[in-house]
Amino acid sequence: AQSVTQLDSQVPVFEEAPVELRCNYSSSVSVYLFWYVQYPNQGLQLLLKYLSGSTLVESINGFEAEFNKSQTSFHLRKPSVHISDTAEYFCAVGTGANNLFFGTGTRLTVIP
Amino acid sequence: DTAVSQTPKYLVTQMGNDKSIKCEQNLGHDTMYWYKQDSKKFLKIMFSYNNKELIINETVPNRFSPKSPDKAHLNLHINSLELGDSAVYFCASSQEHSQETQYFGPGTRLLVL
Numbered sequence: 001a002q003s004v005t006q007l008d009s010q011v012p013v014f015e016e017a018p019v020e021l022r023c024n025y026s027s028s029v030s031v032y033l034f035w036y037v038q039y040p041n042q043g044l045q046l047l048l049k050y051l052s053g054s055t056l057v058e059s060i061n062g063f064e065a066e067f068n069k070s071q072t073s074f075h076l077r078k079p080s081v082h083i084s085d086t087a088e089y090f091c092a093v094g095t096g097a098n099n100l101f102f103g104t105g106t107r108l109t110v111i112p
Numbered sequence: 113d114t115a116v117s118q119t120p121k122y123l124v125t126q127m128g129n130d131k132s133i134k135c136e137q138n139l140g141h142d143t144m145y146w147y148k149q150d151s152k153k154f155l156k157i158m159f160s161y162n163n164k165e166l167i168i169n170e171t172v173p174n175r176f177s178p179k180s181p182d183k184a185h186l187n188l189h190i191n192s193l194e195l196g197d198s199a200v201y202f203c204a205s206s207q208e209h210s211q212e213t214q215y216f217g218p219g220t221r222l223l224v225l
Contacts, residue, residue: 043202049211102154
């Protein structure tokens with residue numbers, strides 16, 4: 001069985017400060033890893049994903065995440081956040097089937 | 113040119129009623145999904161469906177039933193609504209395979225009184 005743990009339910013951070021949102025997973029099979037973002041009153045959008053190859057993946061808006069197999073982690077980072085990054089962030093794991101298993105989400109609040 | 117659309121956006125109804133939520137995708141995807149997001153933002157898969165099979169999350173009550181008139185649509189029917197059904201319901205679609213990106217609709221906010 002697969003599971004995803006996001007330990008931080010809320011992360012407040014000042015504008016232009018760095019941020020890390022933590023994600024750990026457990027799985028008995030190979031996984032694909034995703035970060036989705038949900039802006040207020042909207043559906044989820046893919047931020048970035050790891051399928052294979054380089055363990056560091058980047059998004060177009062400055063986020064990056066690193067797959068660490070030994071620590072079963074896929075933490076999301078951004079060196080300098082903007083007000084517009086305020087949103088709910090979900091880590092998810094996929095396996096050979098079509099389903100995704102989502103973490104409980106981390107609410108990122110950027111403070112001006 | 114919305115990729116995944118849902119109607120209605122808001123739904124307020126009484127306990128015991130039967131209601132439907134519609135979902136359409138124009139991405140040509142093979143697989144569609146329904147998720148339930150509760151008040152704590154926890155997102156849980158309810159169903160996934162493609163041309164070949166319907167996969168049901170075993171925790172979903174049989175009052176919930178997905179119906180797919182064609183590849184681009186997956187509607188959600190809910191019978192005998194209960195207070196605990198109040199949530200945001202998201203439809204999503206993807207190409208078949210778990211490594212493919214899922215595209216989500218805007219959500220339907222259901223409130224059962």
